[in-house]
Each structure stands twice: as C-alpha cells, then as structure tokens.
Amino acid sequence: MTRRIGGAGTGPSPLSRSARTPPPPPKGAPANTAAAASTKLREARYESRFEDTDAARPKPQAGAGKASAKAGAKAGAAAPKEDPKLPADVRKTLDQQLALHPKDSAACKTLNALAASPGFQGMKEADQQKLLKYVGGTNVDLSGPARSALSKKLGSDTFKKADAGKQTAQLQKFLTDQPATPKVVAPQKDAFKDTRLPYKLHGPSNVKDIAFESGKADAVKYEVEVDGKKYPVYLPKKADKATTHSIDEVAKGLAALPKSSRALVKEVLVEGKPNPADAHWAKEYNDPNFSSYMTAGADGVINIYPSKPKQSQDYLDGTMIHETGHTLSIKQWGADDSDKRWDGWKAAIKSDGIVPSKYAKAAPSEDFGEALQLYQQVKGTPKEAEVRAMMPERFKIIDALLAEKPKP
Amino acid sequence: MSEPKHPGTIQFIDGATKEVTKTVDAKEVPASIRFAKDEAGELVPVVKVVAFQEGDRRTLREYGPEGQFLRSTVQLRNAPR
Numbered sequence A: 001m002t003r004r005i006g007g008a009g010t011g012p013s014p015l016s017r018s019a020r021t022p023p024p025p026p027k028g029a030p031a032n033t034a035a036a037a038s039t040k041l042r043e044a045r046y047e048s049r050f051e052d053t054d055a056a057r058p059k060p061q062a063g064a065g066k067a068s069a070k071a072g073a074k075a076g077a078a079a080p081k082e083d084p085k086l087p088a089d090v091r092k093t094l095d096q097q098l099a100l101h102p103k104d105s106a107a108c109k110t111l112n113a114l115a116a117s118p119g120f121q122g123m124k125e126a127d128q129q130k131l132l133k134y135v136g137g138t139n140v141d142l143s144g145p146a147r148s149a150l151s152k153k154l155g156s157d158t159f160k161k162a163d164a165g166k167q168t169a170q171l172q173k174f175l176t177d178q179p180a181t182p183k184v185v186a187p188q189k190d191a192f193k194d195t196r197l198p199y200k201l202h203g204p205s206n207v208k209d210i211a212f213e214s215g216k217a218d219a220v221k222y223e224v225e226v227d228g229k230k231y232p233v234y235l236p237k238k239a240d241k242a243t244t245h246s247i248d249e250v251a252k253g254l255a256a257l258p259k260s261s262r263a264l265v266k267e268v269l270v271e272g273k274p275n276p277a278d279a280h281w282a283k284e285y286n287d288p289n290f291s292s293y294m295t296a297g298a299d300g301v302i303n304i305y306p307s308k309p310k311q312s313q314d315y316l317d318g319t320m321i322h323e324t325g326h327t328l329s330i331k332q333w334g335a336d337d338s339d340k341r342w343d344g345w346k347a348a349i350k351s352d353g354i355v356p357s358k359y360a361k362a363a364p365s366e367d368f369g370e371a372l373q374l375y376q377q378v379k380g381t382p383k384e385a386e387v388r389a390m391m392p393e394r395f396k397i398i399d400a401l402l403a404e405k406p407k408p
Numbered sequence B: 001m002s003e004p005k006h007p008g009t010i011q012f013i014d015g016a017t018k019e020v021t022k023t024v025d026a027k028e029v030p031a032s033i034r035f036a037k038d039e040a041g042e043l044v045p046v047v048k049v050v051a052f053q054e055g056d057r058r059t060l061r062e063y064g065p066e067g068q069f070l071r072s073t074v075q076l077r078n079a080p081r
C-alpha cells in the first residue's frame, strides 16, 4: 500500500468511484493556496477524503447544496465546485490533524470522511474546530477512542441516510456527549518517567505510636526531599508488600506532583490496614465492594491505603495529583463550587466543551481534579499541544495557577 | 485529641444530582467519620458528605459546619476475586 503525504492512505480505488462520488477537483484550482507543494498536498488529501467511505460522499440533497454554496462563498470565489466546503481555518486544522497521523491511514480516513460530510460542513465553525481537535489527536486518552466512535458513526446507516441537517445534529450531539470519553482520566504508562523531579530519601528512623487513620501503630519514618523541601512519610513497620506502596513509590508520587500541589502536602501516611470508615461507607452506600485508596485532607495529610492488587505507580501518581488538586483548587476558589471564584473555571469548561473524562462532569471541582491530572500527565511531552488544543481555556488557568506562589 | 461538639446530623448528598439522599444522626456514625481535621489541623464536626461515583471510582468529600472542605477520599471497587 502506498501512503500519501499526511498518511492519507491509498488513493481512490476504481470501486470507490461510484456514481455518487464527486470527481476530483480540477487540477491547479485550489482555494486559498499559493504554494504548489501545498496544492499537491491538498489534492492528495482531497482525493483520499472519498476513499472507500460511503459516509464521506456528499449526497445530492437540498440542505447540502445550500450549505455548500454558503461555505464555498466563504472559502473564496475561486474555490472549485467540489472542494470541501470548509472555512480556511478549519481546513488548516484538518491538515494539521492529518499530519499527526503519517502512519495511520485509518485515522486519516476518518478525518477526511468527517470533513467531507455535509453534516460537518453544516456545523458552526467553532464546533468544526472543536470536533477536529477532539477526534484528530494521537493521544490515547480522548482522541483515540473518540475517533473510533466517530468512525463507526460516520459508517452507520443512521448517519449516512440522514440529510445534511440531521447529520449536523448527530455530530453536534456527538460533540456534546463525547460518548467514547473514558470514565476517569486513565493513568498513562510511564507518564512521569521524564518529567518527575529527582528526589532524595532520608532515614528511615523508627517512630512509636503514629496516629494512622487505621489505628495507632509503630512506624518507620522517612523524609522525602523534593525540590529542596522535605516531606515526612510514615510506613507501617510490617507492611504487606503485595498491597502496600513502598517508600520509593510514594516518593515518586510526590516528585510527580505539580509544585503548587506538593507545597500543600504536610505528610504522607502509608496505612498498613484498610480505612476503618470503609465498613460504614459500605453500609451507607449499600455496596460492600469499595475500599478507600487515598484521602487528601485540608490539613495537608495524605493517607494511602492498601489496595488489592496494589495499584501501579502510574495510578498512584495520577490519584495523588487529582486528590491534592482538590486541596489546591479549594484554597484558590473555595470549598463550594457555587462560590463566585469558581466562575472562571466554569466558563473555561463551557468554552472548551471537551471534558477530560465522564467523571469530570460530576462537578466543576471534579473537572478540575481530572483536568489537572491530564495536564500534569501530558505537560512537557509531545502530547501536550494536542491536549491543550482540546482544553485551551482550562490549560491557561492551570498554567497561571501553577506559576503562582501557593497561598499560605 | 478531645472531640468538639457535633451539631447533631450529617447530610449525605449525591454529587451528581446535588440532592440530599439521607440525613443521619451523628451518633450513628463512627468517630472517624463524625470528625475530621480542618486546614489548621483542628478536629471539626463533619456535617456534609458529598459522594461522586463513576464506574469503579467513588469520591467522598467531607465538609465542616462552615462549609469548609475537610477531606476527600477516593475509593476503588475491589477487584473481583
């Protein structure tokens, strides 16, 4: 199989050129391009837009014609009749997203099919941008599953047989519901391998009668030094290694936190036994199958409970970021997210549209915890730009928040 | 540490709907739930527990009488055995 620039996959096969398929655009008549190279690239992509996806083929229908004409006028008078009817900026985003997948022809196919659908062309430009940024990335958290779900949608009869207006409504619903978004922000394998700060361990020393949440017990105390500050960490004297995090794992967790969150940590208690409150919660929520994993208190104390099987380093890192994120956001904007100080974050959620996880929809404060975890997981990695493009307003607020000196 | 006086009841709230699902007598819950430390490390009564759940994760956020945040606990569904 030969690949085209931008990974757009193979060219149109003879089979794919059905009667309904529009012909390729006239050579040398692209809209909004000056450079010949760019022209070629676009033509290649244009052709691939129609390969083998029924959904990609604009069908002759009243609504589509109107939308096309309107968008065509926007794109410039010189636009060839069959050129996808997209505003120049949207097309630019499409090209950028296609370029992210030089080796993934399926991804390009989906993006091209989307762009060529009358339903997409009927969306508002801002929503076209959001949708492309959402389904066009290479990140496995959000864009990967979203693109698979969209691909299914585009290939479904409900979509293919719908007129332009109904297609637009379906895409709009897809963008609003984000059905493929994971339940919670998934820990990324080795997310902090390169970004975690170095740490130093001091100790251990034996200490008596430490007030663990799971009961008073003798403990070993370490001090984890990160970025010039020491954090006391207490571990049970006799820990079950199969269920209890080690001092190194906890130290790594501390070293992966955003600086502002770490500044709020007073100490960490690695509990040797389950949270005694679990039995009560089980009764309260009528479900015996939940166990406490971590508590972050307003006082800066983090309790980490045994887990079976023991959670991974990545999970520990992510959960610490999320949980201490609550302490951070509450310090900034108040404990109740109906507080006026939360308005900026709420406006950012609304403006971004894309959510970091389904769980994030539970409350603005949970959205913050999830967004902060995702932010920290991609910060300084090649994925940062594309995740930031999905949540630009939230990332801006987090940038500012983490740059600030934490409030005393 | 000596326990402060509890105002009497604890409200359980569903974070998704914001509805009060239950109001319980504070005497009916263990001390470890009845009280939690505030920012200054002082024990204060817990009067509100807000629960958020999504799939295998549940978060319980506990608040004091002035609406102050006290602690957030993440619970995970036990692995099937």
Ligand SMILES: [Zn+2]
Binding pocket: A322, A323, A326, A365, A366, A369, B059, B072
């Ligand atoms: Zn949370």
